[in-house]
Each structure stands twice: as structure tokens, then as C-alpha cells.
Amino acid sequence: MTTPTRTLLVKIFGRDRPGLTAGLFDTLAAYRVEVIDIEQIVTRGRITLCALVTPPVGATEGELRATIHSWAGALRLEAEIISGTGDNEPRAPGRSHVTVLGHPLTADSTAGIASVITGTGGNIDRIFRLAKYPVTAVEFEVSGTATDALRTALATAAARLGVDVAVVASGLQRRAQRLVVMDVDSTLIQDEVIELFAAHAGCAAEVEEVTAAAMRGELDFEQSLHARVALLAGLEESVVDKVREEVRLTPGARTLIRTLKRLGYQVGVVSGGFTQITDDLKDRLGLDFAAANTLEIADGKLTGRITGPVVDRAGKARLLTGFAAEAGVPLAQTVAVGDGANDLDMLNAAGLGVAFNAKPLVREAAHAAVNVPFLDTVLYLLGITRDEVEAADTTG
């Protein structure tokens, strides 16, 4: 058995200013130590700098301690030097990223999340802030527990604590996501497009009644789609342009798409709504893929029918698979985002399925859930920080 190597942990804390890191390592350089690990963080102007180094060469540990303390004292910093052996303990297997979105993030919910992680046998190895806008997003790096078990335990706690929690497995997979496919109605946009058409046709109440019947399980998606579109028969084609103008993007939608495109992602939409709207969104937002149902138009009027195959729950999952094939991206490297029951197959088929302000049924089935009304929070689930988004906006 080899004797573990002696190491020194040097920790500095105090008011941050330029040159501190250089100053510490200049001081250590005189003792010819080898640097094994460094961690530095600045929180509200206070620096915490930790260096794990080998023992001094040609001098005693006591001499090194005295020099560090005198350097730190002159700069009014606190210094602590802890003797020990070896490197950091290797992280246990079973590694996950836990993203917590708070609006606001309270101490109470943070305590709740941390104790659930510990309760599943997990260890919190690292915590850092991803964003302070439009929500406070914090990421916990956890080891020692299975991702699925952690996700289940935290999903229950999150609802109770009033925060969103997304748990994804660590590893290269997380950095390999390359295609994001979104639902449109109540996901990419705030509206339900059929309701916008219905308002122009003067049949809002009737359309609502069909929607309610479908929610009660009396009609399936395809039946309810046909029944609702039939109510639009005779509507002037010019209404399509009006509806395009009425559509309101979800806050954060442009930021999400712009950032994903910069990162080289392909981005698409699949909708149980209509190509007359989704094709326009594709052009406006520079999307790579769009698919939806097509309203039949004849003699300048909606006929009340749709043409071509119906995009329903199974159809959405098929389209995701097709887009992935076209993009040359394995399904495991796709992200799907949606709010409705007809998004469930797509969310399950994707490598990461995100329920966006969804009904409990959808939330429970998805890999991750976001319940704040900002679409750009999806970026945080992918580990992208607000700083990175804003820096890209400045240079782009």
C-alpha cells in the first residue's frame, strides 16, 4: 500500500479586488508547490478562493503558513490552511443536475430541496446560480443517487415548495442535445389559435363547448378538431392574416430560439393547430421545422375541413422522430416542450421532455416541468446561464 500524499488546502476569503488570485499563487510559487485543484467564486464582491496544493519544497509547512498569513493579513483577507492527504474524494456514481427555478427562490424551498436530495442518499457536490432573471435559477450537482429516484422524490417536493425542479442525468448526453421541438398553442404562443379563429367566426362559445367535451373524454382529439374546424366554415380567408397578427408569443420565446440557434441547435414546432399560422411563425422566427394541420380554403373561404393527415398525439411524436432523422440527430439528443395531453407521446419520445405550464397529468409524465410563464427558462434546464445568453446578445 502506498502512503497517501500529503496535501494542503489553502482557503482565502474576503473583499475581492484585481490581482488576488495572481498574488496568492505568486506567494505559493516561492515554495514550488504543485497545484492539484482550484475553486474560486465571487459572491456580492466577496471572494472565496480554495487551492489544493502539494507540500512546499525546500521549506517547512510552517514557513509556508506564515508567509500566506502575512500576505493575507496585509490585504485584510482571511486565510485558512488545512493539512491533509490526497486529492478530493471521487464523486460517487449516480450523477444528476438538479435545476431549481424559484419566483422567488425562498430559503424554505431551498432547505426543502436540499433535504430531499440528502433523503434519497444523494450528496450535493456543487451549487451555482444559472440566472437571476426572469426567475432565480440555481443548479445543484448531485452524486450518489439514481436520477429517476431523485426526479420522483423532488417532483413531489417541488409542488409542495412552490418551485420548479428539473432533474437530468449528468454526462456528455446533456451537452449533446441538438434539436428542440415545441408545441405551439399555449407553449410557443400564449393563445389557442382555434379560439382566435372562432372569435372571428362568432362561434367562440360553440368551440369552447367542443373543447370541454374533449376534455371530458367524450371526443378524441381528431373528432374534436374536425368538429371545431367545421364551425369555421364560410369564414373569409383574410381572417388568416388577422389571426397571424393576433398571435402573442410566450415571453422568452424569441430569446430561447435565438440562443438555441446560436448554439447550433435546430428548432422546430409541431402543432395540432394550423399550418396557416405555424408556417408564418417558422418564417418569422427562423425555425428549421414546422408541421401542423392545414385548413382547407376554397374560393377565398374556409371550408370547415382540414386537408392531409391529422397531427394528433401520435402524429406529434412521429413528427419529432421525422425531424430528428432529417436533422441527423438521435432521438436521445432531442428536447420536446409542450403543455397538453396530446404532447405526451412527443415528450416521452424525446431525450428530454419538458412540460411547460402543463396540466398535472402532463407534468407528472414529463422528465422536467416548468411552471413559470417564461419559455427561455428551458435554457437553464440545458445548463445554459443567463450570463451566457446576455453575452451572446451583446456580441451578436
Ligand SMILES: [Mg+2]
Ligand atoms: Mg398546447
